[in-house]
Amino acid sequence: xxxxxxxxxxxxxxxxxxxxxxxxxxxxxxxxxxxxxxxxxxxxxxxxxxxxxxxxxxxxxxxxxxxxxxxxxxxxxxxxxxxxxxxxxxxxxxxxxxxxxxxxxxxxxxxxxxxxxxxxxxxxxxxxxxxxx
Numbered sequence: 001x002x003x004x005x006x007x008x009x010x011x012x013x014x015x016x017x018x019x020x021x022x023x024x025x026x027x028x029x030x031x032x033x034x035x036x037x038x039x040x041x042x043x044x045x046x047x048x049x050x051x052x053x054x055x056x057x058x059x060x061x062x063x064x065x066x067x068x069x070x071x072x073x074x075x076x077x078x079x080x081x082x083x084x085x086x087x088x089x090x091x092x093x094x095x096x097x098x099x100x101x102x103x104x105x106x107x108x109x110x111x112x113x114x115x116x117x118x119x120x121x122x123x124x125x126x127x128x129x130x131x132x133x
Contacts, residue, residue: 003029003121004048005029005030005052005121006051007033009054009082015033018052019033022118025118026119036059037057037065044072046073046075050079050121054081056083062081062082062083063081063094076099077100078100079100080114081099085104086104100117101113101117
């Protein structure tokens with residue numbers, strides 16, 4: 001299955017919002033969501049095209065999940081860490097080059113970057129995006 005995204009975030013409302021957004025705007029993508037990082041561990045595999053991780057979650061944070069995913073063989077270029085924290089904090093916690101991107105999920109410009117990633121992934125999956133011309 002191409003174009004598969006797994007989103008792990010303890011905020012159920014955020015998961016619903018992003019899942020519905022991707023389904024509406026990027027229908028060629030398959031979105032899997034999980035709000036408990038520990039129960040999600042078996043779902044992390046090299047079959048994923050993109051893994052979105054919340055930085056701060058109870059039990060198992062995004063940094064530990066990032067390391068786990070890379071240890072399982074998932075390319076760091078297929079992992080994005082999300083947070084509500086500011087960029088300075090995020091870049092202190094997660095060194096440059098550790099993953100594809102570290103994005104603030106509440107800033108409009110950061111959402112645009114995430115949307116560009118979804119569009120690229122959808123095109124790679126053989127879907128189309130945007131209005132037909």
